Amino acid sequence: MAWDFETDPEYQKLLDWADEFVRDKVEPLDLVWPHQQFTPLAGGRRDAVDPLKAEVRRQGLWATHLGPELGGQGYGQLKLALLNEILGRSQWAPIVFGCQAPDTGNAEIIAHYGTDAQKERYLRPLLEGELFSCYSMTEPHAGADPTLFTTRAVRDGDDWIINGWKFFSSNAATASFLIVMVVTDPDVSAYQGMSMFLVPTDTPGVKIVRNVGLYGERDNEGSHALIHYDNVRVPGDALLGGEGKAFVIAQTRLGGGRIHHAMRTIGLARKALDMMCERALSRQTQGSRLSDKQFVQGYIADSYAQLLQFRLMVLYTAWEIDKYNDYKKVRKDIAAVKVVMPTVLHDIAWRAMQIHGALGVTNEMPFLGMVTGAAVMGLADGPTEVHKTTVARQVLRDYQPTEGTWPTEWIPGKREAARAKFAEYLDAEVGNL
Ligand SMILES: Cc1cc2nc3c(=O)[nH]c(=O)nc-3n(C[C@H](O)[C@H](O)[C@H](O)COP(=O)(O)OP(=O)(O)OC[C@H]3O[C@@H](n4cnc5c(N)ncnc54)[C@H](O)[C@@H]3O)c2cc1C
Numbered sequence: 001m002a003w004d005f006e007t008d009p010e011y012q013k014l015l016d017w018a019d020e021f022v023r024d025k026v027e028p029l030d031l032v033w034p035h036q037q038f039t040p041l042a043g044g045r046r047d048a049v050d051p052l053k054a055e056v057r058r059q060g061l062w063a064t065h066l067g068p069e070l071g072g073q074g075y076g077q078l079k080l081a082l083l084n085e086i087l088g089r090s091q092w093a094p095i096v097f098g099c100q101a102p103d104t105g106n107a108e109i110i111a112h113y114g115t116d117a118q119k120e121r122y123l124r125p126l127l128e129g130e131l132f133s134c135y136s137m138t139e140p141h142a143g144a145d146p147t148l149f150t151t152r153a154v155r156d157g158d159d160w161i162i163n164g165w166k167f168f169s170s171n172a173a174t175a176s177f178l179i180v181m182v183v184t185d186p187d188v189s190a191y192q193g194m195s196m197f198l199v200p201t202d203t204p205g206v207k208i209v210r211n212v213g214l215y216g217e218r219d220n221e222g223s224h225a226l227i228h229y230d231n232v233r234v235p236g237d238a239l240l241g242g243e244g245k246a247f248v249i250a251q252t253r254l255g256g257g258r259i260h261h262a263m264r265t266i267g268l269a270r271k272a273l274d275m276m277c278e279r280a281l282s283r284q285t286q287g288s289r290l291s292d293k294q295f296v297q298g299y300i301a302d303s304y305a306q307l308l309q310f311r312l313m314v315l316y317t318a319w320e321i322d323k324y325n326d327y328k329k330v331r332k333d334i335a336a337v338k339v340v341m342p343t344v345l346h347d348i349a350w351r352a353m354q355i356h357g358a359l360g361v362t363n364e365m366p367f368l369g370m371v372t373g374a375a376v377m378g379l380a381d382g383p384t385e386v387h388k389t390t391v392a393r394q395v396l397r398d399y400q401p402t403e404g405t406w407p408t409e410w411i412p413g414k415r416e417a418a419r420a421k422f423a424e425y426l427d428a429e430v431g432n433l
Contacts, residue, residue, distance in 0.1 A: 008361045009081060018086050022093050025052055026250055029092040035221055037095045038132055038171045042103030053129060063098035063127050065260065066111055076319035079262040088267020098129045104172055105218035106133040106179055109249050110195075115243030122177055122198060134175035134201070135253065137406050140167040144386050146181070146250070148192035151229060153182040153197060159187070160184075160239070162197065162205075162232040171229060172225035173211050175263060180229065181246045194246035197238045198377035205232035215372055217243075255334050262314045262337045265377065266307070269348045272370055273303050276352035290355055299351040310344045313337055335387040342384060346374035 005014065029037075029052075033045055039051055056062050060073065061235035064083060067074040074080065080099070087093035094100035105127055116205055125131045151164025173176060178199045185193035199206065207230055213222030242251050277300060280291035290296045301388045317333040324330060353360035353367035360367050378384045405414055419426060 007082060009030070011075070011082070012061060012062060013080055018061060018083060018097075021055065023088055025055075026093045026096050027090045027294055029096075030090050030235075033149040034091070035217070035223075035273060037092045037100070038174050038223060040132070040174060047081065051098065052099070054098050061097055063107075063129070063178050065099045065104045065126070065256070066107060076322040078315060078322055080260070081315055082267075082316040084263030084315075085257075085270070086263030089271050094264070094418065095129070097261075101135050101257055101260055102135045104260055105253040106135055108256050109179070109240070109253045109314060110141070110198075111332065112146075112252055113196075113249055115237065118240065119196060125176075131176040132171050132174050134169050134178045134225075135170040135173065136166040136169040137180045137181040137250070138166065138168045140165050140226065143168070146194070146247070149181065149183060149190070149194065151180070151182045152186070153184050153195065157368050158235070158236045159233050160197065160236065162199070162229045162234065164229050166225075166227045168212065168224040169227050170224050172201065172208055172227055173223060177256055178206070178227075179240065181250065183242055188244075191247050192244045195243050196240040196246045196249050198240050199232060199234055199238060203234065205230045214376065216369065230428065252327060252398060254381055255321075255331070258334050259314070259317060259321065261377065261381065262310075263318070265341050265345050266311050268306050268347050268370060268373070269303075269310070272345075272349045272352040272367070273300075273307060275365075276300060276303060276355055277321050279352070279355050283357075296355055300354060303348040303351055306344050306347060310337075310340055313340065328346055332391055335390040335394070338381065338387045339384055339391060342374045342378040343376065346371060354356070355357045 026079060034049075036045065039045075040411060061083065062073070064074045064080055067076070070085070082098070083097070084094075087097055087099070107123055107126045108117060110126070114123060122133070126133055134324045137146065137149075139149050139151060143151075149164075151162065153160040153162045160399070162180065164182065166180065169178065178201055180197045180199050182191070182197060183193055184195040184289055186275055207225045207228040211222035212224045212226060213219060215226070246354070277291075280296050280300060281289060282289045285293075291300075302368070313333075314337055317330060317337050320333060321327065346377065349367050349370035353365070356365060356367065402408055
């Protein structure tokens with residue numbers, strides 16, 4: 001019987017250290033260098049951040065998303081979840097702890113599918129935190145349905161030539177290399193005819209046309225690139241995991257990426273709940289504190305319950321990943337977590353914003369950023385609707401249609417069967433009357 005909701009004391013000590021460290025030393029980076037966490041370190045930023053990374057390394061908490069067998073020092077997904085929910089409070093924290101998306105997912109697929117040479121060239125510096133990477137899959141005309149992708153790689157001697165367009169390739173502007181999903185064989189199904197390539201960003205023909213920003217970011221702050229791959233020549237050994245393996249690789253990458261986002265979202269939603277509670281206790285109106293108003297108590301209770309449900313769901317799914325060590329077996333629950341995540345963050349951030357009054361909607365408080373973040377979570381790594389479809393399909397696998405007209409739980413039919421089962425006793429009852 002191992003349903004245990006306690007963290008072992010040794011690891012709890014590390015988590016306590018991480019919690020204090022993030023609040024005290026890392027969150028200030030968000031204010032001094034906002035949105036710059038994916039810009040390679042230099043000057044004052046390097047001087048400030050490198051010692052923090054060194055402290056994390058000394059605690060043994062650096063890059064814990066990969067297990068030792070994949071070149072990391074991970075403790076598994078459950079422990080990562082407990083750490084990530086602390087890191088989720090801060091934009092910079094994942095960088096300081098060496099476990100930021102999208103690099104975690106990219107590292108994971110190179111670890112799984114890369115050759116020794118690819119690991120040496122890309123994975124080692126990625127795990128060292130010395131470079132950034134980009135996952136370039138979505139196209140301007142198609143995102144949720146990868147079978148519609150048209151970016152093409154064609155063999156030319158030992159090389160491949162890539163042509164096409166990709167959209168929303170996050171961090172391409174600062175990444176050292178791109179993982180590009182392309183069609184290599186248009187004559188078979190997309191599931192067999194697409195492949196992944198590792199492409200250094202400075203390869204001739206990789207043209208970043210513009211860096212699209214999210215709402216609220218300034219024009220020059222966007223980090224989601226529209227890329228034209230214009231006759232990009234790469235050698236045969238740029239192929240990752242073999243020809244036709246793109247879908248298998250994508251599933252490995254996206255499963256991990258989705259659950260890691262969810263872990264960090266717990267931290268962000270908890271931050272919103274913390275702010276909600278502090279405000280409720282601090283603000284007076286119409287003769288009492290906000291915390292004494294039933295509406296506000298309702299906001300707090302709903303938020304607490306939503307966060308607790310979500311957290312348990314994420315921790316359980318992380319535990320399942322550790323148990324099965326196979327994302328495919330946990331697909332249903334990862335998709336369910338992905339479906340719930342935007343609503344949880346949206347609802348809690350929205351209520352917290354509401355009880356802060358006018359101040360809540362200003363750029364002096366973080367709530368609108370959280371609400372936009374929730375909207376983003378309903379799209380990045382696939383739209384909510386698609387994940388709901390996955391959940392439903394997986395759930396339905398465990399059910400069969402009824403053979404007759406009436407449902408299995410149709411009460412008259414069940415009653416008749418029950419009466420037949422206990423007929424002799426029912427007869428006796430009648431006889432005693
Ligand atoms: C912040 C952010 C970062 C991102 N980073 C990356 C990245 O690094 N690399 C990358 O390759 N991509 C990235 N993306 C792109 C993301 O993966 C796509 O936006 C997503 O897959 C949806 O594709 P789309 O935008 O083309 O929407 P579409 O595929 O056009 O879908 C539009 C809408 O149609 C509806 N819809 C779609 N399919 C279905 C369906 N089957 N059933 C019902 N309704 C449906 C949904 O409402 C959906 O939102 C990022 C996106 C965001 C917002």
